[in-house]
Amino acid sequence: MRWDTIHQGALNSKLHAVCDGDGKLLILLLTKGQVSDCEGARHIFGHLPPDDSILIADRGYDADWLREALQERRITPCIPPRGNRREPVPFDAGLYKRRNLVERMFGRLKDWRRIAMRYDRCTHTFMSAICIAATVTFWS
DSSP states (O other): OEEEEEEETTTTEEEEEEEOTTSOEEEEEEEETTSOHHHHHHHHHTTSOOSSEEEEEOGGGOOHHHHHHHHHTTEEEEOOOOTTOSSOOOOOHHHHGGGHHHHHHHHHHHTSHHHHTTOOOSHHHHHHHHHHHHHHHHHO
C-alpha cells in the first residue's frame, strides 16, 4: 500500500489516497488544505486492509501514534522520519522508492484537465470528478 496526499490549487484542499502494490487506487479522502496529513490518516486508518502488508508514506505521515497503530494491525510502516525528530526512526530507503507508484497514480488523475485545473468549485462535485477519473484509470 502507498499513502500520500496531493495539494490542489487556490481552493486549498488535499486529496489523501491509498494505492495497492500495482498503483491502483483503493481509498480516497478529500480534506481542507490546512488539515495535517496525520489528521487525514486518522480518517483513513479504519478503512485500511487488515492483512499483513507494508504501508509506504511520505514524511507528512510521520507520527508515533500512526506507527504504533499500524504495527498493531500487522502493517509494516515505511515512513521516513521528519527532520525535527529527536530520535530518528529507521526505514527502508530501497522500499521507499516504490512510493513512486502513488505519485504516478496522482499524475494519471491530473491528466484529467478538470481535476488538474480544479474547474469545480463545489467540493462534492470536485470529489465526484475525481471518483470518475479514478474509476477510469483503475480499469485502464
